[in-house]
Amino acid sequence: MLDPIERCLELSRLARSQQGTALERTLGELDAALLAARAALKPAELAPSAGDTTFMLDLTGYVTDWSPGAEQMFGYAAEEVIGQHVLTLYAEDDDDGTIAELFFDHDPGATAARTEVRRRKKNGEIIWVHLDIQLRRDEGMLVRVSQANQTLSELDKVNLHARIIEDSEQGVLITDAHERIVSINSSFTRITGYTPAESLGKTPDLLRSGVHDAEFRAKVRAAMQGGGPWRGEIIGKRKNGELFPQSVTISAVRDASGRISHTFSLFSDISVHKDAEARMQRMANYDPLTGLPNLCLLTTLVGQALTETKRSGDHGALLVVEITRIGAISDTLGHEIGNELFAEIGRLFRASLREGDVLARLDGHRFAIALLQIEKREHAGIVAKKLLAALASPIAVASHNLQVGAHIGITVYAEDGGDVTTLIRCADVAVSKAAQSIESNFLFYSEEMNQRAKEHLRIESELRQALQNNELLLYYQPKVSLRSGRIVGAEALLRWRHPVRGLVSPGVFIPVAEETGLILDLGAWVLEEACRQVRAWRDANLIMPPIAVNLSARQFDAELPRRIAAVLEKHGVQPDQINLEITESLLVRGTDKVIAIMNQLVAMGMALALDDFGTGYSSLAYLKKFPISTLKIDRSFVIGLPYEENDCAIARAIVTMAQQLRQEIVAEGVETAEQMAFLRELGCDQLQGYLFSQPVPAAEFATMLREGKRLAFANR
Template sequence: MTFPLHTPIDLLLIEDTEADARLIQAILLEDAPQGFHVVRAASLGEGLRLLESAAFDLVLLDLSLPDSQGLDGLASLRARHPLVPVVVLTGLADDALALTAMQQGAQDYMVKGQGSNELLRRSIRYAMERSNAERSLRRSEATFRAVFENAGLGILLLDDQARILSLNPRLTELLAQPAGKTPPPPLLALVEEENHPAFLRNFRRLLDGRMDGFSLELRFLPQEGRVMRWGAATVSLVRAPDGQPQFAVMMVEDITARKSLEEQLRLAAKVVEATSEGIIITDRERRIIHVNPAFTRLTGYAPHEALGADPSLLSSGRHDQAFYDHLWQSISEEGGWSGEIWNRRKDGQLIAEWLNISAVRNDSGQLSNYVAVFSDITRRKQDEERLSHRAHHDPLTGLPNRALFTERLDHAIARSMRNQLNLAVLFLDLDLFKQINDSLGHLAGDTLLQQVAERLTRTVRAEDTVARLGGDEFTLILEDIGDFRDAAKVAQKILEQFAIPFPLNGQPCQVSTSIGIGLYPKDATTPETLLHAADEAMYAAKKQGRDSFRFASADLSEQAFEHNALEQALARAVDNGQMQVYYQPMIDLTDGRVMGAEALLRWQHPEIGLMAPRQFLPLATETGLIRPLGRWIMDQAFGQAAQWRQSHPGLHIAINVSRTELLDQGFLARVEELLARHGLPPAAVEIDISESVALEALPATVTALEALRLLGLHVALDDFGTDHTDFRLLHSLPVDVVKIAPAHIRALNHSGDQARLVRSAIAMARDLNIRVLAKAVETSAQFTFLQNRHCHGAQGFLFSRPVPAGEFAPLLDRILAPK
């Protein structure tokens, strides 16, 4: 509480003498600007009662009262109202009495009848100021004491010799010092000796004024009950007004837990640095923030190369995305993952690892880091793989043995059953192998078996299985085959490989094999029965002359034989002069004249007779013979067209091209070469592709067709509507002509839907500036319908069947349209 100095002052005058009281009141009331409100009491008792009922800023106390003499009245007043400032009034000029009064709490004294009016007012003002100052000091002391006693930090006061003057309760508790009047020990008696030099050095500099304060960490000596072993101390100095040191204040924070944690972290860091296991720590975004030396030793990556990178820089490529998705899902749901993984060192070497990954969360439960710990198990894995390989592979050839073959066949049948696929088992037995062993020796026999294993492995796909059951018996598993013909092809390739002599003892040795084929699910549905079926078929092949293959089903063997014979005949057909080109005229519906010819391939088979393309082109596509056949018909047709154009310059030739040819990278160059050879302008050639070809690989098809048009050739979409009628195809393909499929034309006579479809196709094509040709026109009614709908051209038996070149020439000068 601060008393007012410039507002009206409430003053209690305790004076029994009337004259003195009036005089004092008069003096005070003369100071109107300052303002005093004076209340008089004639006795000490009355004054004390007034103090109980009202608040006064100051008391003027006469020391000579009816109920109190001398300093007793002052003592009574101070005892009951110690905070009210008092100025004593005395009738005696007694300095000793005045000094005693002030020692007992009076702020000032005055001798009645002496001094001026101003002196009285100044005395009152001084008394109030001094009282306020004392009150502020007491309040500051109380505040400091409250802070000192109740602070959460330890506080102690030191003299200039670093002796403890006082400790607050918190520090007493932390240091387990006995409470009470026992003097505390010197500060340094509580502190480890290793801290003494630094503390004393800084304390001296503080006392000398060379620093305002200092901070340091102190390690306290162990003692029973002492909970603080480490403290963070901050020391400052309090000086007297003359600048001399009075005492030092040291504030101490208990950092024992922090230092313990730091020690644990230091030990953990040493463990991390010293462990033989690689350690990676990432942030929550999986960016590497720390690696240990073992990481560098195991991976070859220096810390600066790894920090900031994603751990995927170690990815080996041996695991698919599903593996990593499962790994991170486990970490997300379960907090961690453990297992074997393959990674790749910086030098490219693969390493097998046992990996533990843990997600780390902060105190709020939020993900903060990932920690990965891994060890190199490559050598162990290699040892395991070597043992497993020895247990499941033939030591001579390195092929799977009977145990592994049976296991794979069991899995293959399960997959085929689940996915409704076909598979084949081929059983091979070398013909007359015993004679080779007997004549050339067992070493030569072993060499032959190794060479057979190599040739068989080269012949099949990587996903197929080649195994050696023992002796001269080999087996193959062919998964996901289309039908029996795929198995027959592989068997035929194997026979062709065996037709090449085997070098043994420096000499070529002719060796053949007999092959039996069992099919799942046609012949058997279990590993044992399927292998038995193939085995029986192999013996059938041996009985029928060796160096051949047989199916477990006799009917399939016959079909395979016929298929193989047809394939071999087709391969020789061009050289044997059996291939012919027929031409069917394309009619302009505006005048009925021939505007072009479609070149059609025919095979004059010596036994079957004349074969249409549908009878052999699928086989040609399947075997890859479509390329040489396509080149041959194009060469023939271009030459014939160039000859006819000498007399009929407007004639053009149409040739159907397969998907295999169209997407062949060398196709465009072959077309250019043949055009140049025969002097045929590109505009005289129309390349036809079927609707199915266009749909199989639409983007690649568009690119190929655009290249042909850029060269100057015309492009036609053949058999439009065969698979499904999608008019959007006309927008997406760069074509000049659309040819309506025969099925739609044949149905014109009896289907209104077909008529509407044909009308729509013609109308849309014309809108797109695409010419329209109708195929398989066979009746006058069809002709009339097409002509009335402004179809550009037609082709079919109504005009002419496909005929050889010699029969086609006379048609060029005739009007073939019906009249």
């Protein structure tokens, strides 16, 4: 008996040779054969073979058999899969809740099905497969798997391409060989406002803005005529007349004979990008608070001026202006007021300058002014005076009238430098010197300034290393009673033993430490070392008088009492064994917080001395407020005693005032017997100076105490 398929083929050949009734009979037999063939191809007659990719499932979806073909397709060995649920093969995002292999759950009458699904291989790769599923009531389900063919038909491709063009975010414009518009997409209408009815049959001149010159239009037309693709930016015009920037690509399409049949343009509205680019440019080149050029733009503009200066031989100047008191105003009234004040200063400066001058904000409270061309060096000084004059009167901000000042550093190019970075650095050096000057609020840069600045940086760097390398030590200068002649105390003085330059004077490195903030580390080290030494002397059974330690105004904060108490406790030193010496600059700050900190220190049992009295802003009003127990007369008032009338008058006034306030008086810098005699006659309590001893190392000071060294000219 013939196979059903072979029977169909035989009847088909027979039908070709017959006519009339015979043909009808043969066609009837062919229909029956086709039905038989269709039945032969039903899934019910599928049977696995050795080369098939098949697997078996029970009625709940668990794998019961796994063919070699399935192992090859999915990468799982039989022992890895059998007993696992078919969900093992599902992709992780197949979470719609259905299981294709259990088709009969939702179609109870069905015994076979065919479907296309995604499945996961052992290596994680996701593949598309065809599943032919046959339900076998007794055995479960037989699943035959074949790789799905994902290629598209030509019609599908055409439809897909059309859909892509229509749904594209880019506008699409297609013209024919006569430059008439034959097709547009929806984005074209969205961007330009022109509908298909308004644009089809027209030319692209519909979008012409008229802002491009003939040369530009010739390049675009050349691309439309087959001169090669063109990419660029064009200003187009919408239907409502609005101009807009667009990014465009234009290409020609040729037919089979090579003639240009169409031209297509892809374009995007880049208005948003242009706006964003403009914002980015502004953020990159302008200060957001004042709206002035920032350092980046200043560098560009001055760099261009420097290039021109080298060619022409002209001169220019760069001024750096540091505004004072902004920080204090912000702390008091709020940063909003401080910012508004700074912006107003920028407006005042702008009104004081020429149109061609560049005003920029550097950072913090600093401006920079570039005078791109000046005839004489002195002209920059005239501008500096105008800027300072603009700040002479209080500035109205909100409900406040606020007064600020400024320090200005001036550098001239190409005399002082040939690049922007060097000029700003030189101007900064001049600003620092102007801030220290009492004669002028603006200074021109000089090489001498530069050398001093470099020395300052060198000292700062080496001083930091000194803290780490144990190069610091304390010397002790005795304080001697003018009544008994005995040592009644000592001042701990910091010394720096430099590995190359030997002992460095405190007058060299202390100002640097104050300016850079290193004084905090130095002050902490001095207190720690003094307490350690006092404890060492006590352990050596040496009765030591109080040791005075100098405090910087920078150290004076709310945490100072706690820090001192911790060091005292660490070394087992009593508070009355350490005296604290402060300077008048701290008293000028005279706030309630400072007084509260002083009272805490006194309550701990510590004595406070006012050092270098008379050199600053001291007055009875200050002394009445603060719990000071000792006044130290500065050496500048002692040096002229007893022959300088003014020095004698000042010393007498200080001693009298201290006596009235029941404060102890110590005279510093006493070097002669005549000075000592005059001070003793005034009623001064103690002296400190080379007449008795210069500052000495700890061991030498301990020897003085053991031997009972006394002042030779004291009363006995």
